[in-house]
Amino acid sequence: MSNPIFEDEVDALLIEAYEAAFKRQPTKQWLEAIAMRVGTKGGVATLDEAAEVTGVTRERVRQIMTKVEAQLKGVTIPRAQEIAETLVARSPVPEPVGGMLARLGMTRPTLTGKAFLNILKLTGTSATTLVGTDLVRVDDWLVEESEVPVMKAVFMANKHTSAYGMTTPEEIRQALASPDNPLDVADIWRVLKREANIKWADEWLWVEKENDGPHANRLVNTARSILSVNSPQTVASLHDGARRVWRFRKLDVLPPTAAMKVFFEESPYFVVEGDLVRPIKPLDYHDILGSTTATMIDVLKGSPYQVMDRQSLAEACDDAGISKSTYGVWTTYAEWMERFGPSVWGLRGSSPNPAAVEAIRRAATARLKAEPRRKTWSWTVDGRLAQTMDVTTSFLNSGVMSFVPEVRSLLRGQSLEAMLNGRRVATVKLGDDHSFCWGWHPAIRAMGLERGDVLRITVDVAAKTAELQTGGQELWN
Template structure:
């Protein structure tokens, strides 16, 4: 504990510099003015502010400072090194930095980072000279140079809020870190905790934006989409819907159910009662999800329990003009859809009778068993190899087929240019460690294939092309 603060030492230097420049002792008013301008009375004052304090013009302050600054060059403040070492050790330090340092008597509570750096500059030194590293004043903090990325934590939190709805300190740390600098999560949390717009739910956090419209937060958007179809719904149901959407978008930060509940409780868009979430005002899925999506929702709402087996749903969507690719994406990733059992899909938030779901499954299995699923291969006269197969509901819905082993073994892991009447229609890709080949939806659309048709795929192994032919029973001959 020292008897004199860092600022006391600096002001002694200011008096000596004034005396050297003007051959007289400065008045109390002038000492206050130049101290304000240097930075010992708080933040570095402007010329106007310093002039007002001493009752002179800003130009006169400038003239006086121009005479005393050369006198300060090369002088030393004995407490400067201790202050710099403490700041580096505690970096980042919020403004005013004196609030922390005054506890040990090093400085006054009003000292700012800008003031400290200005004093060092006027005396002809720097933090690097004193302790081997630079200090930077930014965004209301004084931070050691290598930790400057920490000050971007709030900016990353805002981006994560838009992309994921919520995030964590660790996710932000990983986003900011680089191979040569692994940042301290404690420093990041300290910066985030001083930002009033950041809300916390345990380890999870989000930024409450001034203009947080419905498109500024993916979690808000997703919950609104789900609740526009059926409301209210449990937090767990919304969480599962978000998980499906996140998978489709390739997003890797999904808050847990408890954090989501806290988020919905704080959000101005939702009301939470026990575990049930409802929108603050009624939502229309046609307005939120668009006309095409609404057609599929209408199909399911038109069914008795808002659930259908895959084949019936596919056929109904096809009749409504919904493409197989769109249908496949929705059944796999749609946040507003839910799988109620093997081969049974419906609207999230529906509560179908389990007996009804089982009856739908039973009927679907019986229908599938009656569907022909033949598949064979042969050599064509020109040396190409051909696969003939029945067009099934599964193929139409998924756009995925499997080649017989004789073809799969020749083409595993490769891509085929799929042709119809010599015109390319799509590229199909074969797995290298399984028998599936995907990417056939454009070909299905181009051929107009329907369940019960027969498809022949003639493959040129060397050219990696596949020519399509659609027909009926004659293709088996």
């Protein structure tokens, strides 16, 4: 004969406890009420629910339960340890825990985690006493105490959806784990798979939020930005645009193209036809991206070839009142831009003629090569270092230059206060392990530098200052 299930063991103990307390057997109604109150009928019933079965007051039920519970202290339930071990081994377990335990022949399908813990408490024991670790109820799960962080998986999935658009169980595990508690990614999967509002593309997932608008998902926002400029576009193009802006924002969770396609197919904001994606409603980049960004897009759309070299784009943006630092960042990271050749830029989703791209690239290269790029250094009469250099298009656009090796060796890894007529106009920084010095844009604006000017930088190494002087060919004399 097989062993009795857990609830049958407990019900037998309840009869014994009642008989010990009142010297008689309980009626069928009282046994039902006591079992409900203890938890062998599913959840743990309230006093009112138990009273309704017996037709007495809740106070009378409380009095009876007090005497019965006193008889349960210290009794042993044969299957309790086996069940606790199983729950710990398979943690987290969704409610009712009997759904899993019944398949193993241990309990009824209706047993809840709350009822199991309540029964252990009534007998004066706990999961910790039985198996050395506690069991905790979190939402609709029973969880071994060290795995409680796993129950934040849904919260973290929501957070990652906002931050990245999509994520994976492993990324969520890494976000929730600690050096002392690495967690098991299989537990993360189990928790997430029970959530109806989590959508899947193989191992990638996202949370489908109700009434959240497009702004609760970075991938939605990024795709809308790109498609407001040119639509439709391929999934690969949208992926590459996202990669650019992810790099700028130092985001390290970017789904592959295949997962991204599933995301767009199931999103209410987009329509996918083959490999092309378009917004469900037409988008205008003037509304989506703001006036400054729209101005630069207008500049590029105004090009007869749909592309411009970096120098020409910089000049056009400067004429439009867009700062050098702004369009410098955009050409490197903007999701709606695309590099069609070395120093040749256009709008993502454009289809410029390859011959035109090559012609523009060659013209830009020739113009840059024609620029003077002299650079030298000397000691001043008061013992300071002075570097004289031609102002180039690259310097104006990037705000980055390099000192000659003789100067650089003395300044490596330091910051300098750039001074113009005794006033600080910028703080520039030299790299520890490379030759570049950056942060010059404020100084460039303050001096009104233009291509073809000559710049002299006089460095006081001890004071960590750089006095600036601009002029023409006379500075070479």
